[in-house]
Amino acid sequence: MKLNLAELGFYFCGGIVFTHFIRISFWPAYFLAFTLLLACAFLVGKNFIFKILFACLIFILGCLLLKNTYILPQSHISRFIFYKNNSVYTARGFINSQPYSKDGRISFMFATQELQFNDSNYKCSGDILVQLKDTRAFSYGEALILRGNIHRPFKLYGKNIYAIMRVSMPGSAVRLAKNYGQPVRKFAFYLKDRIESIIYRKLPPLTASILDAMVLGEKRGIPAQVYDAMVKSGTVHILVVSGFNVGIVAFMIMLLLKVLRLTRALRYITAIPCLVIYCLATGASPPVVRATVMAIFFLTGFLLRREPDVRNSLTLSALFILWINPRELFSISFQLSFVSVAAIIFLYPQLKAFFKAEAIKVRPLRFIAEGCLVSLSAWLGTCGFILYYFKILSPVTVLANICIVPLATLITLSGFSLVVITLIFPALAGPFAWANELFVVLLLKTNNFFIHLPYACLYL
């Protein structure tokens, strides 16, 4: 199966891209897929013809999956929202994400079940973004009745948000004594709440917001100036949860389990659900899902004593995400995450051979040189996308990453240590909090230094 998965992923993504740019009808493509399937079944023994037919079949499967996401059922909430309609809607459903509270407003995704407007009642489906003015605390899975205006968003349409409901009148949110939340997600969100409360309790707001982003991927608390400065130096990737964080979590879990003297197989088996919970707690964004699937692939490989292939595992994680939502292929986070990892996988060995990094005899120097090359390959891979999306070119990125990534590793590790220590021995958390504060200040100062270098970043 060497590299077969990577190849299949390539054809599958090709189908999605094709359908995105060229309009096709579902049913002719569907019948073509079935014809190809039958042909494959009959010609399963013929090597060359089977390969070509099967590649075409996977390509069309990608087309069909994307096409299927374009159509919404008649009962979808977006079908009931009309242009210039000011009627008040009453919706029953449940909270389908972790509620986020800021300035007396709570935002969350709301899975609708029933809808009432203009004296008619309908069964409905689909999620809406709710912005609720309330002082009460809400949690994931809670069943509610909400009353307010619903409108179609413009910018959020691509993010699978088809409607926004604003609930501002007092008493327009009625709690029902039911909970539809999935236990695993509930536990993940509970854990996230606990960790967030520890971070914000032990650290000053700026440090806490940066640590919250690095440990839990929650960027909403970060001041805009800090975020912009990170974008300019090309180090903003440290403010999102990515493979790097998943790696650290996996490492810490394995270390903890090793201390508990568990066998290797048991350690791997225990680490997998822990990683899934971490993935859910951080919002299951494409970079985290990618890293989690890759980590599970690797752990399973070790468990089964099979040699895991990084290219196959990368494709498996891409297929996993695209199977759930093919539109993710066009999201910036998906593209940057996969392109950077692919660039490191494919470009780094070439660059290493080209610059003869192996020839450096002094170990620390070789380590630094290799770090530079990893950073350079990731930058080369992503610079085209960054230019296209952000209209910014940061020549300082490679240099900045060399200094900032080790610092970010230190912050993430000390952040996790702070959380674990606070949970076990709260009285001992002081020094960890001070160290975190110092590292974050160092990070900001270093970043500031790099962006003020001449030609550090160029806007196009």
Add this chain to the structure above:
Amino acid sequence: MLNLTQEERKVMLFLVTIALIGVGSNFLIKQFSTAKSIACFSQDLARINLNSADKKLLMGISGIGEKIAGRIIEYRQKRAGFSNVDELKAIKGITDSKFAKIKEYLTVK
């Protein structure tokens, strides 16, 4: 290029068949589904039945705290249920303004 064994090919074909059937049926359901109108509200939607709601459910309504919810249940038990929503006015703590605010969320069945 796609070096699959005969068994792997059969497994892949089986998986693709299942996926195709799934996508096709999902597309059909979406295309031919209709918006179902509900003749009457399900009990939970918009209004809470005063004769069956528990304390927790009543407390979900803005304006009804633990004490008032307790009094409502006590009143219900004493009088063997409410005959209409207006009876709430007889409960201590429910003023006219509070009643006006909460009555739209309540019903009697």
